Amino acid sequence: MTTKKIPDIIIGRLPLYLRALARMEAEGAIVTSSKALGDWVGISAAQIRKDISQFGEFGKQGTGYNIKFLSEKLKEILKIDRVWDVAIVGMGDIGRGLSHYEGFLERGFRATLAFDNNPEVIGSTIRNLTVQDISEMVSTISKKEIKVAIIAVPADNAQEVAEKLVKAGIKSILNYATIIINVPEDVRVQYIDPAAHLQWMTYYL
């Protein structure tokens, strides 16, 4: 793989391709084409080919792409050919929901730590997770060398939590709090904001 810089927007599409490929595989398909894959995800065939070709030649002229092979390659590229331990901070409805979430494991992630600051919640068990005191968070995450965390606390506490996570060595943060958090350059943040998506759509109503 050449080390030219791949645009972020292309990386963001790879998980969508992977999701579609998983679906095709579940339906028993062996090969697919840029056309078919594009139809699944609502993207042009040309763009699918261009995106994939950034990383190598994974298809065959006349035949298309072997679904299993392409999936494996995309997983390697995204570094999800392994399982990442994830810390969840905030055990309200969202945090609890995520700790149950079946979809993570098959897609490369496993919730292994849960934190909250509410004494009534600390020590309780959700699935196989025991909720720990947030005051232990930095030391526990550091010790386990966890790199991925999810923030599911109220907006007012999100920045403070983010700073602790950074101190603990976290490099990827999925933030459910409806506030933009400031972190060092080498830490990635993505946002989940269902209300923002709804607001986007009402424009067209």
Added chain:
Amino acid sequence: MTTKKIPDIIIGRLPLYLRALARMEAEGAIVTSSKALGDWVGISAAQIRKDISQFGEFGKQGTGYNIKFLSEKLKEILKIDRVWDVAIVGMGDIGRGLSHYEGFLERGFRATLAFDNNPEVIGSTIRNLTVQDISEMVSTISKKEIKVAIIAVPADNAQEVAEKLVKAGIKSILNYATIIINVPEDVRVQYIDPAAHLQWMTYYL
């Protein structure tokens, strides 16, 4: 307002601006500038001005934007100067979490209907919502003229549910199922997929 077509990507940024403005207002600020707002949301000042100017002249040279005024205008544009009733389909962890979600009301939405197909869940009460049988869904939504729905069922059932929602007159769907659903042109769909966001970030680890 001229009726030129506004790019979808601009519409998608308006909720972010609104979120930042709400935050500024909560902190007691009265006015802001394209520079300040841009810093909040991580977008250039030029782009903020260009986006906003698509809809009118809401700022003052030398002074900037009145936060309250701009918020009101953006809410009008996004049609969230009212409260939209929302139907939630699927009362698993995600659906339950959403029915509790405090963030909706102040941002233009209210969960008013909940549906599931599990006899053990039907009839139970979550907050002030009674879970109804999914077989009643089309008629209930039609009767109440609800336009916005959230799909929180397993991927295998999502397409079927989407078709019923369309039949019931729903025009905006927020889909938590990890599958792309096919709906008529006049129905909007947005996706929430936390694992996809995590996968995106691991690339950079």
Added chain:
DNA sequence: TAGATTGTTAATCGATTAACAATC
């Protein structure tokens, strides 16, 4: 071989940024 589909280059399209006159 004939048909299909890739990988890639060039052309097009659209979005972002820079610059600045207008004006509060």
Added chain:
DNA sequence: TAGATTGTTAATCGATTAACAATC
């Protein structure tokens, strides 16, 4: 008035699409 910041135009940048030779 002097300073600040908007709204807008033109320039730049980057992403998408179209086209096609290569080849399975």
